Amino acid sequence: MLTLAAIMIDGVIYASWLFLVAIGLTLIYGVMNILNVAHGSLYALGAYAAAWLVGEYFLAGWPPFASFAVLIVAAAAVGLVFGTVIERGLLRFMYGRDEIVIVLVTYAVFLILEDVMKLVWGVESYMPYQPRYLLGNVSIAGLPFVVYDLCLIGVAVVAGGLVWLGLNRTRLGKLLHAVIFDRELASAMGINVTRIFTGTFVVGAMLGALGGAATAPLISVSPGIGVEVIVIAFAVVVIGGLGSIEGAAIGALIVGLGRATAVHMLPEIELFIVFGVMSLVLVVRPEGLFGRRVVRKI
Amino acid sequence: MGGGGRTIPALLVTLAVLLAVHPMLPGWAVNMVGLSLANGLAVLGLLVIMRAGLVSFGHGLYFGLGSYGAAMAATFLGVTDAFLMIAIGMASAALVAFVLGFLMARYRGIFFALLNLAFSMLLYGLLVNSAVLGSTDGFSMPIPSYLGYAPVDATSRVSFLLYALICVLAFAAALVVHRYLQSTMGYIGEGIRENEVRVEYLGASVRRAIHIKYVIAAAITGLGGVLTVLLIGHVTPEDTVYWTKSGELVFVAILSGTGSVAAPFLGSMLFELVRTYALQYAPDLWQMLLGATLLAVIMFLPGGLWSVVRLARRKA
Amino acid sequence: MSTVLETRGLNKRFGAVIAAADIAIAIGPQEVVGIIGANGAGKTTFINMVTGYLKPDSGAILYRDREITALGPRAVTRLGIHRSFQIPQIFPELSVFDNLLVALGIAAETGITFWRPLRTPALTERAEEILERYRIDEYRDQAVGVLPQGARKLLDIAMAMVGAPTVLLLDEPTSGISADEKMAMMDTIMAVLAAAEVTVLFVEHDMEVVARYARRVAAFADGAIIADGDPDTVLGDSEVRTTVVGPELHRRG
Structure with missing residues (x-):
């Protein structure tokens, strides 16, 4: 019973983390049809910026509890700056080209940003553990959990909820759906597709950076952290269906609970779970659990 | 496809030159040429499916199956002969590709790319969890013999034998792929890239064609994996099946261009050369250089380096 | 054997749109059939079903009295039914x-x-x-x-003709071609097809082209065949004139 409770809670925490890193990826794909490999870099940039700022913040001796705001500010700043630069400076010249070509372009951005981070922050690691320690531990069903980790669930729910509301309950969301449905038609109807693309990419980038910033207090931030994250995030969004927010949530839950089960019962197959589920889903439903299938017109 | 008639003589001349210059090359250069050709073979495999419009982000799967197949045969099954290792490595890659091919042939575009990525990461997960295979550290393999001939002096003669073997196999594979691309099956690949619907309406099976190409691609990339491990003598999951290796193969393929079977070797040679210097003098700028190059090729040189060669030839 | 290609009660819906309603037609060897109808009348859907790109919801397609309803494009092509496309493939x-x-x-x-x-x-x-x-x-x-x-x-x-088909379905062979080039182009095509003794169905919007080359005309409206017979009769039919011919003239004007 204790194991089951541990699996459930661990699983949901891990799923929240997965959802945070995957939601920006799926949003960008859903609106722009861009599978953004550089999402891994945005995650890492968010983590680095947060780690560095939190370090400076605590050195300055300012009130500790406001350090959570520092994490969020770091993520927003990274997303705004890098999102704008990548989309305006590069991706906009690629619209209309083959999906695979655009994937390669974002792969190039990923490679470049890997070294940019080394140049800016060096190769040693940062450990901004303070925000996580501040909140202490809590005991649930006799099992100890770190409160900060449980807060990730809340962050994921809020982030997911805001994106969902933005897409489905606002005027802007309606415009986005029009763009998703038919880019040219939307443009002809007077919708500023260019601005919507830039906005979507920046929001997606902010979400990626937020994933990194929220993770920074849990890990040692060092070169290469974006590498593994991007393939796992791919797996999550593919399982749920590329471009679907609900799908990303379900995909994250499946992978999160699956992984937690593996960790507690059969640690050897941990890495297997993610890609095992992804392969299985692609085999049965290539468009993912919540994806749409498109038939070519001839 | 233009200039197809000159490819084979040009490859033959290159082979002769590579074999002739061996005594003059310093050890590091021999090693570099060998590695470039082995890696070039892996990229040549990728070229076979890219000509049909399919890019795999997990082709390291087959590179790794070749490497691990050969190395495991040597270390755990007591296989000592290099040719047998090559056969085992290629067969492992081809066999897995044959099975997975039934599935892969149903996918295109990013789904094909990602499904390959998923299977390569599955193998990666398997390897890093296998203590007996040294998990992330991998394991070393003994020096092979060649048809019963076991070199005693493990430095000069081994390297010439292996070097010559790699050169000859690279040439042979290039020749086979060149002929293949000129055949009906090869042209069907062009058709699939350009317009699948028409290929089916001409009466050819797109799935069958992709399946066949997929297996050929895997076998050739597997060969590249075997030869690499024969050269290095050590195999790790990260250098063979991890997605960064797959990314590198795609990178070299795009850099080289898919216009000729010679292109992957040319691109691979350049890649190894630059990497050697970059890692020595500016290790923190290597990936940035890769990324910038990739962007430049995509934007200004969609046919890769090969389009420059073709242009130079046309002017000549 | 009097029919080469025959369809029986073909039905196809896309959501609320009826793309094919009980289409029954029998075509004999070397007939040249013009298919007319407004946009969305189900002409291309008909060709897509006959050549295996789309499966009908119900009904049967027969080639030389053999049922081919379940076959895909490749198998249909291999049997000898080829097609061309509105957007050249x-x-x-x-x-x-x-x-x-x-x-x-x-x-x-x-x-x-x-x-x-x-x-x-x-x-x-x-x-x-x-x-x-x-x-x-x-x-x-x-x-x-x-x-x-x-x-x-x-x-x-030309690519559709390479495999020496028995039946050829042409989907708007003259769309996108200027009016003065149409006839020359159709002359070229029809000469080759006649020499090859092929059974032809062609979708066409230009009634002059239809009148000149078709030996039989089938008019489509809302997924159904509303008239089928010799060109003069069909093109003179009052329902065809209001639903197909009139709008087409208007479209050209």
Whole structure:
């Protein structure tokens, strides 16, 4: 019973983390049809910026509890700056080209940003553990959990909820759906597709950076952290269906609970779970659990 | 496809030159040429499916199956002969590709790319969890013999034998792929890239064609994996099946261009050369250089380096 | 054997749209049937179903009294029913010559095709013949993606004819072609088809073209055949005049 409770809670925490890193990826794909490999870099940039700022913040001796705001500010700043630069400076010249070509372009951005981070922050690691320690531990069903980790669930729910509301309950969301449905038609109807693309990419980038910033207090931030994250995030969004927010949530839950089960019962197959589920889903439903299938017109 | 008639003589001349210059090359250069050709073979495999419009982000799967197949045969099954290792490595890659091919042939575009990525990461997960295979550290393999001939002096003669073997196999594979691309099956690949619907309406099976190409691609990339491990003598999951290796193969393929079977070797040679210097003098700028190059090729040189060669030839 | 191609009670819906309603038609050897109807009347859906690209919701398709309803495009093609497309389905980056070579290579496919070069003297010669027959030899070595629409249409049809079909379905062979070139182009096509003794169905919006080349006309409206018979009768039919012919004239004006 204790194991089951541990699996459930661990699983949901891990799923929240997965959802945070995957939601920006799926949003960008859903609106722009861009599978953004550089999402891994945005995650890492968010983590680095947060780690560095939190370090400076605590050195300055300012009130500790406001350090959570520092994490969020770091993520927003990274997303705004890098999102704008990548989309305006590069991706906009690629619209209309083959999906695979655009994937390669974002792969190039990923490679470049890997070294940019080394140049800016060096190769040693940062450990901004303070925000996580501040909140202490809590005991649930006799099992100890770190409160900060449980807060990730809340962050994921809020982030997911805001994106969902933005897409489905606002005027802007309606415009986005029009763009998703038919880019040219939307443009002809007077919708500023260019601005919507830039906005979507920046929001997606902010979400990626937020994933990194929220993770920074849990890990040692060092070169290469974006590498593994991007393939796992791919797996999550593919399982749920590329471009679907609900799908990303379900995909994250499946992978999160699956992984937690593996960790507690059969640690050897941990890495297997993610890609095992992804392969299985692609085999049965290539468009993912919540994806749409498109038939070519001839 | 233009200039197809000159490819084979040009490859033959290159082979002769590579074999002739061996005594003059310093050890590091021999090693570099060998590695470039082995890696070039892996990229040549990728070229076979890219000509049909399919890019795999997990082709390291087959590179790794070749490497691990050969190395495991040597270390755990007591296989000592290099040719047998090559056969085992290629067969492992081809066999897995044959099975997975039934599935892969149903996918295109990013789904094909990602499904390959998923299977390569599955193998990666398997390897890093296998203590007996040294998990992330991998394991070393003994020096092979060649048809019963076991070199005693493990430095000069081994390297010439292996070097010559790699050169000859690279040439042979290039020749086979060149002929293949000129055949009906090869042209069907062009058709699939350009317009699948028409290929089916001409009466050819797109799935069958992709399946066949997929297996050929895997076998050739597997060969590249075997030869690499024969050269290095050590195999790790990260250098063979991890997605960064797959990314590198795609990178070299795009850099080289898919216009000729010679292109992957040319691109691979350049890649190894630059990497050697970059890692020595500016290790923190290597990936940035890769990324910038990739962007430049995509934007200004969609046919890769090969389009420059073709242009130079046309002017000549 | 009096019919080559026959459909019985074909139905197809896309959501609320009825694309085919009880389509029954029987076509004899070497008939030349013009198919007319407004946009969305179900003409292309009909061709897509007959050639296996779409499966009907119900009904049957027979070729020489053999049911072929469940077959896909490749199997249908292999039986001898070929088609051309409203938007030419060709290989844009390959030259006209290579497009034809691929078609010829697939049609001639025998035994091992992995090693023998496609560019054999026999196939090359046949490709040259086809270029002349369809009057597209001037574009021989150009990438087809940059050709004028007329040449692309002709190549599309030439490729469909490579496998020597018994039945050929042409989906708007003259769409996108200027009015003064249409007749010349149809003359070229119909001469080749007549010489090859092919059964032809062609979708056409221009009633002059229909009247000139069709020996029989089937008019489609809302997924159903509303008239089927000799051209004068069908084109003179009052319902056809209001639903098809009138709007088409208007469209051209």
